[in-house]
Amino acid sequence: MGRTAVLVDGFNLYHGMKRQRGRRYLWLDHVELASRLRPRDQIVDVRYFTAPVLDDAAAAGRQETYLKALRAQNHGVMKIVEGRYQRKRLRCRACGAGWIGYEEKETDVNIAVALMEIAAAGSVDTVLIVSADSDLCPAVRSARGVNQELTMVPAFPPHRRSGELSTLLPSAFTISETKLRQSQLPSVVKDPVSGVKYMRPAYWQ
Incomplete structure (x- = not known):
């Protein structure tokens, strides 16, 4: 049995899942998913990289509930690594209308640092x-130089693919909808330490 660590690009995965089935699979248990993707391995370290939602109290509340449920379900294995969102002023070149957009920052760097540490x-x-x-x-190339014995496997979210990663790591594959469906958190997650319960948001049904 091998020992496996998992690095989850939350932003990349979120948008792939939303494109596939809307909000149906957002209540995802990453440790369970990793166990189904690597059934012969011991999953010892799962890190979920995300960023706190800005300017949307309802969405921020759902995100907070989800992150607490993830930790409660997977004590000792699950780690949340937060980057940040940056507001950007955007303007339409055709009509001149302006609006505020958001760009996720630090996730790539945080994943790269984690990969090198591992x-x-x-x-x-x-x-x-x-x-x-x-x-x-x-980061993959650098990690390979540091530890030639380390096996790195890209698991592409639905509707997401990188030809460059596939060339660099031919073991790359796409996560199936079946695996996402089978890896959902319970509708109600109870923290075994505090006893607090976290419910799947109705908006994510």
């Missing part, structure tokens, strides 16, 4: 990279 530590055999972001290729 490679240097040498405590796992495999890293499952849940992302199709080709910006991670330099």
Whole structure:
């Protein structure tokens, strides 16, 4: 049995799942998913990279509930790594209308740093990279230089693919809808320490 760490690009995965089935699979248990994707391995370290929602109290509340449920369901294995969103003023070139957009920052760097830490530590055999972001290729190359024994496997979210990552790591594959459906958190997650219960948001049904 091998030891596997998992790095989840939350933004990349979120948009892939939304494109596939709307909000149906957003209540996803990443540890359970990793166990189904690597059934012969021991999942020892799962890191979910995301950023706090800005300017939308309802969405921020759903996100907070979800992150607490993830931690409660997977004590000792699940770690949340937060970047940030940056507001951007955008303007339509045709009509001149302006609006505020949002850009996620720091996630790529945080994943790259985590990958290098894991490679240097040498405590796992495999890293499952849940992302199709080709910006991670330099980090993959560097991690390979640090630890040639480390196996790195990209797991592409639905409707996301990177030709560059596939070329660099031919073991890349796309996560199936079946695996997402089978890896949902319980509708109600109870924290075994505090006893607090977290319910799947009705908006995500």
